[in-house]
Amino acid sequence: xxxxxxxxxxxxxxxxxxxxxxxxxxxxxxxxxxxxxxxxxxxxxxxxxxxxxxxxxxxxxxxxxxxxxxxxxxxxxxxxxxxxxxxxxxxxxxxxxxxxxxxxxxxxxxxxxxxxxxxxxxxxxxxxxxxxxxxxxxxxxxxxxxxxxxxxxxxxxxxxxxxxxxxxxxxxxxxxxxxxxxxxxxxxxxxxxxxxxxxxxxxxxxxxxxxxxxxxxxxxxxxxxxxxxxxxxxxxxxxxxxxxxxxx
Amino acid sequence: xxxxxxxxxxxxxxxxxxxxxxxxxxxxxxxxxxxxxxxxxxxxxxxxxxxxxxxxxxxxxxxxxxxxxxxxxxxxxxxxxxxxxxxxxxxxxxxxxxxxxxxxxxxxxxxxxxxxxxxxxxxxxxxxxxxxxxxxxxxxxxxxxxxxxxxxxxxxxxxxxxxxxxxxxxxxxxxxxxxxxxxxxxxxxxxxxxxxxxxxxxxxxxxxxxxxxxxxxxxxxxxxxxxxxx
Numbered sequence: 367x368x369x370x371x372x373x374x375x376x377x378x379x380x381x382x383x384x385x386x387x388x389x390x391x392x393x394x395x396x397x398x399x400x401x402x403x404x405x406x407x408x409x410x411x412x413x414x415x416x417x418x419x420x421x422x423x424x425x426x427x428x429x430x431x432x433x434x435x436x437x438x439x440x441x442x443x444x445x446x447x448x449x450x451x452x453x454x455x456x457x458x459x460x461x462x463x464x465x466x467x468x469x470x471x472x473x474x475x476x477x478x479x480x481x482x483x484x485x486x487x488x489x490x491x492x493x494x495x496x497x498x499x500x501x502x503x504x505x506x507x508x509x510x511x512x513x514x515x516x517x518x519x520x521x522x523x524x525x526x527x528x529x530x531x532x533x534x535x536x537x538x539x540x541x542x543x544x545x546x547x548x549x550x551x552x553x554x555x556x557x558x559x560x561x562x563x564x565x566x567x568x569x570x571x572x573x574x575x576x577x578x579x580x581x582x583x584x585x586x587x588x589x590x591x592x593x594x595x596x597x598x599x600x601x602x603x604x605x606x607x608x609x610x611x612x613x614x
Numbered sequence: 615x616x617x618x619x620x621x622x623x624x625x626x627x628x629x630x631x632x633x634x635x636x637x638x639x640x641x642x643x644x645x646x647x648x649x650x651x652x653x654x655x656x657x658x659x660x661x662x663x664x665x666x667x668x669x670x671x672x673x674x675x676x677x678x679x680x681x682x683x684x685x686x687x688x689x690x691x692x693x694x695x696x697x698x699x700x701x702x703x704x705x706x707x708x709x710x711x712x713x714x715x716x717x718x719x720x721x722x723x724x725x726x727x728x729x730x731x732x733x734x735x736x737x738x739x740x741x742x743x744x745x746x747x748x749x750x751x752x753x754x755x756x757x758x759x760x761x762x763x764x765x766x767x768x769x770x771x772x773x774x775x776x777x778x779x780x781x782x783x784x785x786x787x788x789x790x791x792x793x794x795x796x797x798x799x800x801x802x803x804x805x806x807x808x809x810x811x812x813x814x815x816x817x818x819x820x821x822x823x824x825x826x827x828x829x830x831x832x833x834x835x836x837x838x839x840x841x842x843x844x
Contacts (some may be wrong), residue, residue: 367742370644384721418803419802419803420799421795421799441802441808442802442803443802443803443805443807443808444798444842446802446804446805447805448802451803451804452803454800454803457800458796458799458800459797460797460799460800460814460815460818461818461820462799462817462818462819462822463814463815467814468804468806469804470799471806472799472801472804472805472806473805475805475806475810476805479649479805504843513688528804532804532805611730
């Protein structure tokens with residue numbers, strides 16, 4: 367088996383008094399794409415929140431190792447520096463902060479954490495332009511405030527654009543297909559596939575097969591009531607599509 | 615009793631003499647930026663016919679001050695843009711007492727004050743707009759938005775509209791809130807350190823006022839002050 371990138375062991379997590387994840391085990395090897403599928407309320411978004419260190423989500427027991435490091439001991443920004451990226455189900459609007467300024471600060475913060483010099487303005491602008499083209503964002507978006515007044519599809523494309531800019535080792539796509547029409551879905555999927563290399567892994571969290579028609583997973587996990595109840599290959603997707611989540 | 619509807623009811627309007635102050639003559643314009651504690655700030659401005667005033671008041675940390683400001687719009691068609699930023703921390707205390715008195719027809723005033731209070735600082739904003747009888751077709755707007763950075767900081771905001779005229783457009787808005795943690799988490803998940811996310815939020819919060827100043831040196835000072843507060 368390939369090198370283990372992410373190892374989740376017996377993970378329990380709650381929000382407030384409510385336990386949502388009740389003993390999740392998951393291993394992701396380098397270069398693999400995993401899908402986590404499950405009905406509403408299964409804990410899919412909690413899993414992505416815990417992986418990225420969102421405040422108010424409490425891990426009550428269990429461990430997460432990312433490239434041999436204790437992920438749970440790291441701040442959200444440190445996880446980003448280590449190479450984790452979350453494409454948000456509901457991207458957040460940041461009034462007054464332009465995409466250019468946002469990305470410049472993000473890219474250079476990560477570079478600083480890795481002991482690299484900040485990118486010079488022309489280098490940065492070249493990178494920005496190249497990655498915007500990848501998800502077919504019009505150049506004028508660079509000057510717009512982050513997600514403010516964006517349509518659902520534009521917000522999701524902006525997520526994949528940011529992913530391209532930050533070049534993560536592990537990308538987590540949380541319901542990236544929700545609210546997308548077929549054309550936007552295709553653009554997003556093409557972006558994800560273009561960024562995928564044998565060095566990189568991804569977790570695609572979804573309750574439909576939509577995105578999985580374009581981004582083919584190596585492993586499919588079914589998450590239900592806070593536990594992984596089935597693991598298989600791509601054939602599981604068809605099984606879910608035909609008979610739903612009730613069978614598990 | 616409104617038994618005689620043809621007689622204009624001026625309510626409780628109490629005529630007051632026009633205050634003495636910096637006069638901006640008919641058709642002239644004045645643009646000034648004042649830093650509280652460094653610049654002398656006139657307490658009263660008198661705006662003549664078709665004159666235009668653009669006044670910005672900046673409060674940087676380390677300030678204890680009461681700031682009375684009065685604008686007398688005496689000439690028809692005068693316009694006033696009044697903006698302010700206040701950054702308070704530790705035991706700072708700042709209190710704005712603003713009166714925008716529309717005395718003539720077709721005048722416009724637009725006020726925007728954005729404040730950030732940290733530490734145990736105490737800030738208050740009292741903004742009064744008076745539209746005198748006869749000052750028809752007045753447009754008067756006022757916004758005061760505030761961010762509290764700590765549990766011990768205090769901001770009081772009190773807009774007051776006194777309108778003795780039917781034919782006017784007036785509005786005011788006031789908010790007191792905290793920096794959004796949801797925005798912070800989104801930015802942190804992209805690798806921006808927590809402190810820097812706060813700086814970005816605060817700079818964007820004061821940007822609408824600061825961009826109107828066209829003063830890069832002052833903008834740099836405001837940014838430096840914000841970095842110290844984050």
